[in-house]
Amino acid sequence: NMQLGLQHPNMSIETENLEKWKLIGFGGFGQVFKARHKKWRCDVAIKLPRDADGDIELCEEANHMAQVSFHSSVLRLYGIYSGYPPNGGQKIQLGIVMEFMDRGSxxxxxxxxxxxxxxxxxxxxxxxxxxxxxxxxxxxxxxxxxxxxxxxxxxxxxxxxxxxxxxxxxxxxxxxxxxxxxxxxxxxxxxxxxxxxxxxxxxxxxxxxxxxxxxxxxxxxxxxxxxxxxxxxxxxxxxxxxxxxxxxxxxxxxxxxxxxxxxxxxxxxxxxxxxxxxxxxxxxxxxxxxxxxxxxxxxxxxxxxxxxxxxxxxx
Missing domain, CATH: 1.10.510.10 (Transferase(Phosphotransferase) domain 1)
Structure with a gap:
């Protein structure tokens, strides 16, 4: 069930479609970036865990989001990112790609x-x-x-x-x-x-x-x-x-x-x-x-x- 979200063909979002990465937040979990999706022509938020140990938790979080993300009062999940992050990591990382909210919290x-x-x-x-x-x-x-x-x-x-x-x-x-x-x-x-x-x-x-x-x-x-x-x-x-x-x-x-x-x-x-x-x-x-x-x-x-x-x- 854990991998369910990842196997879904429409859920994966490639690095080459993302540009203008900018760090907008960080915490114990890792980092949140804002990036632009070239094809969709919109900004997205991408949450990357601190290290690969966070992948399982990340998949669980994505699966939870996927179950509720179509409700109007819940942030929309676009999919899972997999690629070399802009922070210079040498390992392929997973991330959650979400709607970007430009009005803050x-x-x-x-x-x-x-x-x-x-x-x-x-x-x-x-x-x-x-x-x-x-x-x-x-x-x-x-x-x-x-x-x-x-x-x-x-x-x-x-x-x-x-x-x-x-x-x-x-x-x-x-x-x-x-x-x-x-x-x-x-x-x-x-x-x-x-x-x-x-x-x-x-x-x-x-x-x-x-x-x-x-x-x-x-x-x-x-x-x-x-x-x-x-x-x-x-x-x-x-x-x-x-x-x-x-x-x-x-x-x-x-x-x-x-x-x-x-x-x-x-x-x-x-x-x-x-x-x-x-x-x-x-x-x-x-x-x-x-x-x-x-x-x-x-x-x-x-x-x-x-x-x-x-x-x-x-x-």
Whole structure:
């Protein structure tokens, strides 16, 4: 099954069709490049693992993406790259070729705006992420690293779930290793209290907790626990610490009260009390529907700011 994605004839993308490689991101897993596909005349993103040991994981990630990539709130998978990478490697490498998102992520959006997006856009993001996550869970896939940097934005600022790199790793194996790196184990600020237990096996309620924290980040426009050291976060979350909701004025927008209620249920310390994504989808759909009329104006406002910033960077 592992090789399934690779055997598919339309899934392989050759080096000679790719040009203008540019490194756009890197991490413990390896590197992400932007390149142009000559024949398709479009930009693509290519994720290359750090070394060949990453090939099996890469194939699993691609197989997961392939199962869900046709959903409108999930990043599209184009295929598997196989060739000599531009970073001068002498070995043929495999990579995942995906849609390139030129508007960055929810994280870069919040940083650029230095705060939350206008309510109609914040509510649409909440709804689209819930839709995409519900679809993943219906397909039996856990995301396991849901956070602002893994929700990418297309040209109209629609949310696309990305980075399924952790979507199948059983944490129990990883947590026993001496250091629990964020690369493998998830991101502490977005992880539920029960997951800090070395014997924890990931289940759907893990993603629901992360979604609650993500909702808070989008509504407040900032990182949870911004000044805390990750080690401290791991101690505080099991003790019941959560991002503060007091600072959210729930009368500011229709539906905000429901959304704050939802995020608090999502991050409940008792996993059995957390809702599922079907319910998150229903509530966020209802909240967004009250603001649908304002969405084009909201997106226009934000795009203006993003363009102004891009221009000022290029000067």
């Amino acid at each position: 929810v994280q870069t959006l919040l940083e650029t705006l230095s705060g939350p997006p206008p309510y109609p856009l914040a509510f649409r993001l909440a709804y689209e992420i819930a839709q995409g996550m519900n679809f993943l869970h219906e397909k039996g896939i856990l995301h396991h690293d849901l956070k602002p940097s893994n929700v990418l934005l297309d040209g109209d600022l629609h949310a696309k779930l990305a980075d399924f790199g952790l979507s199948r790793v059983s944490t129990s194996v990883l947590m026993n290793s001496k250091e629990m790196s964020t690369v493998k184990g998830g991101t502490p600020e977005y992880m539920p209290p029960e997951s800090f237990d070395p014997l924890y096996e990931p289940v759907r309620k893990f993603d629901i907790y992360s979604y609650g924290i993500l909702l808070w980040s989008i509504i407040c426009g900032k990182k949870p626990f911004p000044d805390a050291d990750p080690g401290l976060v791991k101690v505080r979350i099991p003790k019941g610490d959560r991002p503060p909701c007091k600072e959210i004025d729930q009368t500011k927008a229709e539906g905000l009260r429901e959304l704050v209620g939802l995020m608090e249920r999502c991050w409940d310390g008792d996993p059995s009390k957390r809702p599922d994504f079907g319910e998150c989808d229903e509530i966020t759909k209802d909240v967004f529907s009250k603001h649908r009329a304002g969405i084009h104006h909201a997106v226009g406002q934000v795009m203006k700011k993003l363009v102004q910033l891009t221009l000022s960077f290029q000067k």
